Amino acid sequence: MHIKRNFITRIVKKSISKQPKKKIRTRFPPEPNGYLHLGHAKSIYLNFNIAKKYNGVCTLRFDDTNPKKENIKYIDAIKKDIQWLGLNLYKEPKYTSQYFYKLYKYAIQLIRNNLAYVEELNKKEIKKYRGSLKTPGKNSPFRNRTIEENLLLFKKMKSGIIPEGSMCLRAKINMKSPCMVLRDPVLYRIIFTKHHQTNHEWCIYPMYDFAHCIADALEGITHSLCTLEFQDNRQLYDWILKKLNLNQKPPKQYEFAKLNLEYAVLSKRKLQELIDKKIVQGWEDPRLHTLSGLRNKGYTSNSIKMFCEKIGITKQQNIIELSLLESCIRKDLNMTSPRRMAVINPIKIVIENIPKNHIEYFSAPNHPQIKEMGTRTIMFSQKIYIEKEDFRSTDQSNYKGLILGKKVRLKYACLIKAKKILKNQNNEIAYIVCKYYPEKTKKNKNQKKKYNIIHWISQKSAIPADFQLFDTLFTTKTPEKEKKIIPFYNPQSLIKKKGYIESIIETEIVKHAYQFERIGYFLKKNTHKKHKKYIFNRIVSLKNKYRNFID
Known part of the structure; x- marks a missing residue:
């Protein structure tokens, strides 16, 4: 991935010019309390590629300081996502839990220096004493x-004899500071939960703001890159490192704008709410913008790289259009996806001037721009399927499909004309009777008349398939801004269709995805075990939906 020049690359370049022998070290520190999402991809590429560009090192460090919310399955999922993105780790991943003993000793050091104290106020009381942006906080009675x-109370906290929630350790900074983060932040709390790395060795756990900066210093991180929501936290980051005197040249924190995407939520809390309320089927649901969800939908790692490169790194908060992400996957799939025909909402056509057992064959390119991908043979018979939306009984303005009394071209094949409609007992269309014109199967260069094109599949070669069509999960462009997101859930975010695919798909192995002509790019999933029916996820629709093609 090419990194565009931005304010962070300028900062790194400047630091190297001052210290040419300085080894650039960055880190990606996810909390293992959920799956990675598209916003994490932006941070991952920034940190890994900054290190790569300047011959440095990027560390994957799991910020595992809250065992109540963490799980080993999230660690495995994060490793899998990073591997999928094609990024190689310098070493095995690190864990903040590796530093628990050192963090405990540093907390003792702050207490000895009269810079930390044991608090007995509960959460509500702490919040009340902290004040607000308009009113200063007031000192705790403790x-x-x-x-x-x-020192005695903190050691009792560590020993496990103090009940959870009854005490915590706070930094002693300034309760009247205009920066809320500096109003005696909590450094340690009691949690009686088994930790996935340390088991029951500890019952006190450091807060992120305390552990993060110390872990950075211990690992020799030079540039601690994070999103703008941590801008105020930088003051605490610097305060802790200064008071502990950990490093003569401590790491520096720099902030950039986080990713905001149209129609998407990236907040882990909101993602978890969608999962808990069964709105989606877990973190890997194709409608989510988690990396696992996007991969399950059919997105490629290369398309994610393209997207991250296009949006760049700035300090300005803005909302990225969903169309930009979709354009990246279209571009990536366009030159590699073989073309096939599929009918996802079928209606039957019966050709009246073809005998029942008559079969013809036509040649179709596997890719319109890449001749090396060759051609395939498609079958034409008396009965075929077309899309329901490609037929109207009466003419309509700008309609480009099949209309009673008018001709249309079957793609790669011949012209047909709709003669009449036959309906069933429920007054629904059973099938459409058409006539075909064999003399028009080949285009005449002198022919001035142009016909609309529709796609189709012969009934004799049609293979049943299920299609999953995904739309945005929300009806509002900015669900992240809403306190309650469930009212904005889009019930049409997943539509399932039953249709047909070309028979060649049964026997071929495709690298990744198909482009079903005039419909979109699709990823083949597993078949139904009982019915042996194929399932396809639509990755993305075609830009113009190809509904207005003419020959």
């Missing part, structure tokens, strides 16, 4: 405990 008392 703030002036002696150093000896704080």
Whole structure:
């Protein structure tokens, strides 16, 4: 991936010019409390590629400081996503839990320096004492405990004899600071939950803001890159490193704008809500913009790289149009996806001037621009399927399909004209009787008349298939801004169709996806075990939907 020049590359370049021998070290520190999403991909590519560009090192470090929300399955999923993105780790992943003993010792150091104290106010009381942006906070009644008392209580917290939620350790900074983050933030809390790495060794766990900067310093991180939501936290980041005097040249934090995407939520909390309420089928649901969801839908890692490169790195918060992401996958699939025909909402056509057992064959290119991909043979018979939306009994303005009394071209084949409609007992169309014109199967160069084109499949070679068509999960462009997202759920975000595919698909092995002509790009999933029917996920529709093609 090519990294566009941005304010962070300029910062890194400047630091190298001042210290040519300095080894650039970045890190990607996900919390293992959910799956990675598209916003993480932006951060991953930035951190890994900055290191690669300047011959440095990027570390994957799991910020595993809250065992209540973490799970080993999330760690495995994150590793899988990073591998899928094609990024090689310098070493085995690191864990903040590796530093728990050192973090505990640093907390003791702050207490000894009268820079931390044991708090007994509960969460609601702490919030009340902290004040607001308009009103200063006030000191806790436990703030002036002696150093000896704080040391004793903190050790009791560690020993497991203090009930969960009854005490925590807070930094002693300034309750009247205009920066809310500096109003005596919590550094440690009690959690009696088994940790996926350390089991029951610990019952006190550091907060992210305390552990993160220390882990950066211990690993020699030079550029701690994070999103703008952590901008205020930088003051605490610097305060902790300064007070602990960890490094003569401590790491520096730099912030960039996080990814905001139309019609999508990337907040783990909101994603978890969708999962808990059964709105989606887990983190890998193709309607989600998790990396697993996008991969399951049919997105490629290369398309994600393209997308991250296009949006770039800035400090300006903006909302990225969904069409940009879709254009990246279209571009990536266009030159590699073989063309096939599929009918996802079929209606039957019976050709009246063809004998029942008559069969013809036509040649069709596997790709219109790449001759090397060759051609295939498609069968034509008395009975075929076309799309329901490609037929109207009466003419309509700008309609480009089959109309009673008018001719239309079957793609790669011949002209047909609709003669009459036959309906069933429910007054529904059973099939359409058409006439075909064999003399028109080949285009006449002198022919001035142009006909609309529709796709089709012969009934004799049609293979049953299910199609999953995905739309946006929300009806509003900015669901992230809404406090409640469920009211904006789009019930049409998943539509299932039953139709047919070309028989050649049964026997061929395709690298990734198909382009079903005039419909979109599709990923072949597993077949139904009982019915042996194929399932296809639509990755993305065609840009113009190809509904207005003429010959």
